[in-house]
Amino acid sequence: MHRSAILTASLLSIFGFLYVGCTQDFDQFEPVPTGGTGSSVSSSSGGEVGGMGGMGGAGGGTGGGAVSSSGTGGGMPECMNNNDCPNDSLCEDWSCTAGKCVSAQVPAGMPAGNQIPGNCRARICNAMGEDEIVDDPTDVPADDGNPCTDEVCNGGEPAHPNEPAGTDCMSGGDPGKCDGNGQCIKLECMADADCSGANAVCVNNLCVACDDGKMNGDETGVDCGGTHCKKCNGDACALAGDCGSNNCVDGVCCNMACTATCMACNVAGSVGTCSNLPAMQDDPLAQMACTGLQTCDGAGMCKLKNGSPCNANNACVSGKCGGNPKICQP
Known part of the structure; x- marks a missing residue:
């Protein structure tokens, strides 16, 4: 009887121990709540284990002796502010939007940065978001102060070509006309009577005479040709009086009488000048x-x-x- 009681007590002790062990081992398989609520469950030690943070959610609460775990938020953001993004260029701006670096290109053809005025060129943005230099015929150079020159762009380079002869200008405060060589000539006359000199006439408000030592008006040479002066050397003539030199030789106006033997004024290559015959x-x-x-x-x-x-x-x-x-x- 005594021996049976001892056996029974021993078996009960063993079974009790196995029961407790199994119960503790199975606790590890109990589900742990997940999700964005951060709920917690009790541990066998009397504390609480923080719940796993849900996708994009915050970590669960912490109990006595608890371990905290935070969520990943779907991955680290690319940027927190604009300083985390590439530097801006003349044709591309960068900004941090919703955690990502986003670029915005300046439309093609728009000016890029500061421009240099008057150099006949422009810095613009192209379709690839880069800046480039192009010719700009509207970016003419500054006025050079000469009323008888223009300000233009020529093949991407600043230029100041002469204004055409007869262009109105001011000369020392007085009305004038451009001479075609970049000079403003003061108006000299309003009518032929205002002029003096051989066969002097008023042409475009300038006096033109056949003895002023200049090729002006409609003259074809210095003080010869045109509608008001006598013919120039080399021009065809019939009489000596047709020529400014008063020499009509071999059918042309000549620079001299040219009467010597074996001399002529119509030698090819020297017409109008008395020369040796070949x-x-x-x-x-x-x-x-x-x-x-x-x-x-x-x-x-x-x-x-x-x-x-x-x-x-x-x-x-x-x-x-x-x-x-x-x-x-x-």
Whole structure:
């Protein structure tokens, strides 16, 4: 009897121990609440274990002897403010929006940064968000202060071309006209009677005379040509009075009388200027004609042609006198 009681007590002790162990082991499999509420459950030690934070939610509460766990919020944000984003450029602005760096490009063709006025160029943004330099014909240079020049862009470079002749301008406070060479000439006349000089006329408020030493008005040379002055040397003429030089020679106005033998004023390349006739060319119109057995030597002298009888070398246009009888040799 005594031995049976001892056995029974021993078995009960073993079963009791197994029961408690199993109960403690199974506690670890009990579900732990999740979600954004941060709820907690009791631990076997009498404290509380903080609940796991839900997706994007805050960590659960903490009890006595509790361990806190915070949620990940769906990943770390790319930025917290604009300083975390790339630096702005002339054509691209960066900002931190909803935790992400976002860029905004300046529209293509818009100015990029400060411009340099008057250099005929512009810095603009292109379609790739970059700045570039382009020609700008509207960015003309500053006025150079000359009323007879313009301010333009020429191939991307500043330029100041002369205004056309006759353009109105002011000269020393008086009305004037541009001369086409960048000079403002004061108005000289309103009518021909206001001018003096040979055949003087008033053209575009400027006096034009045929003896003022200038090619002006509609003159084609200095003090010659045009509708008011006599013809220039080289112009076709019929009478000496047609020419400003008063010399009409060989059908053209000439710089001199040009009456010497083997000289002419219509030599190709020198029309209007008295010049030597080419070698082997006759001069039948000279006061002392050079023709027949003679011809010009190209140096203004009349000499014997080849085959003509001679007595000295210098008498021949070829410079050779020989044979028997003597004749000019080729």
